[in-house]
Amino acid sequence: MRRVRFLWSDWPVHQSDAPAPSDTTDPLELRVVAEFAATRAAAHIRARRPQVFGPRADASPNAGTVAVQAKSTPTDPVTVVDTEAEHEIRQILAELRPSDAVLGEEQGGSASVDGVLWVVDPIDGTVNFLYGVPAYSVSVAAQIDGRSVAGAVVDVAGEVTYSAARGHGATRTDAAGNVTSLRCNPVDSVAMALVATGFGYGSARRAAQGRVVAELLPRVRDIRRIGSAALDLCMVASGLVDAHYEHGLNTWDWAAGSLIATEAGAHIMVPDAATPGAVGEIVVAAAPGIAQEFREVLDAAGALAPIPEG
Numbered sequence: 001m002r003r004v005r006f007l008w009s010d011w012p013v014h015q016s017d018a019p020a021p022s023d024t025t026d027p028l029e030l031r032v033v034a035e036f037a038a039t040r041a042a043a044h045i046r047a048r049r050p051q052v053f054g055p056r057a058d059a060s061p062n063a064g065t066v067a068v069q070a071k072s073t074p075t076d077p078v079t080v081v082d083t084e085a086e087h088e089i090r091q092i093l094a095e096l097r098p099s100d101a102v103l104g105e106e107q108g109g110s111a112s113v114d115g116v117l118w119v120v121d122p123i124d125g126t127v128n129f130l131y132g133v134p135a136y137s138v139s140v141a142a143q144i145d146g147r148s149v150a151g152a153v154v155d156v157a158g159e160v161t162y163s164a165a166r167g168h169g170a171t172r173t174d175a176a177g178n179v180t181s182l183r184c185n186p187v188d189s190v191a192m193a194l195v196a197t198g199f200g201y202g203s204a205r206r207a208a209q210g211r212v213v214a215e216l217l218p219r220v221r222d223i224r225r226i227g228s229a230a231l232d233l234c235m236v237a238s239g240l241v242d243a244h245y246e247h248g249l250n251t252w253d254w255a256a257g258s259l260i261a262t263e264a265g266a267h268i269m270v271p272d273a274a275t276p277g278a279v280g281e282i283v284v285a286a287a288p289g290i291a292q293e294f295r296e297v298l299d300a301a302g303a304l305a306p307i308p309e310g
Helices: 027-053 080-096 126-131 203-219 229-238 251-263 288-300
Strands: 068-070 077-079 101-104 116-124 137-144 147-155 160-165 170-173 179-181 194-197 222-224 243-247 267-269 282-286
Touching: 027 080, 027 116, 027 126, 027 137, 027 147, 027 160, 077 080, 077 126, 080 101, 080 116, 080 137, 101 251, 116 126, 116 229, 116 251, 137 229, 137 251, 147 229, 147 251, 160 229, 160 251, 170 229, 170 251, 194 203, 194 229, 203 222, 203 243, 203 288, 229 243, 229 251, 229 282, 243 288, 251 267, 251 282, 267 288, 282 288
Parallel strands: 101 116, 194 222, 194 243
Antiparallel strands: 068 077, 116 137, 137 147, 147 160, 160 170, 170 179, 243 282, 267 282
């Protein structure tokens, strides 16, 4: 069993390219903070994977209890790197946004706050991260009154940053620094739509989700299961897929990605902010030309009703 050691002082918060500390609620300035925190965490994750799991990209995920623990079920993992990355983001936010609250997947927090709430998923797609499948991301969003106003999602392996500020559009920035504005595909028929989805960890929810897929598959071009809801939503924004739906996501899974998709023109359905954590509710993102038809297809497949974990 490989034991790993990490010193937080190896990753200083102070950095010449860091934004200045601020208490503004301007979405554009919050977007800069989200991008900075997410890209710093992504760099940490890229560096740490070979240290924890070995030098090969496909290193064994069975790294022992020091590196990997189970959460809700034995198939729902968390790694030492998830915890480290969230700590990294919290350190950055504590310095740059000291008055704000944070809700993170690993260290918790409250969604009921006044002012700005940062919603953090340090690794969305942990199973992919474990196995070396290059589809996992860091998601950081700023919310005000339960509504995302700025956010960034970093495709860690691809070194691509997706980000948005409410009312200011969404962009994709590649590893070379090239920036592209995002728009959904101009698809106008669900029959021609490539649809992304995901599945829960509990067997009862998976069985119900499988039945929905069986109903949906004959009605669309095809289905993709990427393994990171945050990336799925960014793929809707960038036209890599035409729609995404998934039951049982937590706020940190969709807080940044849903804003990015919205700012790229997608029609979005997310759980009501007044009932945070509602069990089994659906998140939907669809290109505008198919949004109404896609909702009708989902409804006919029984997908709009909540699917509890069970």
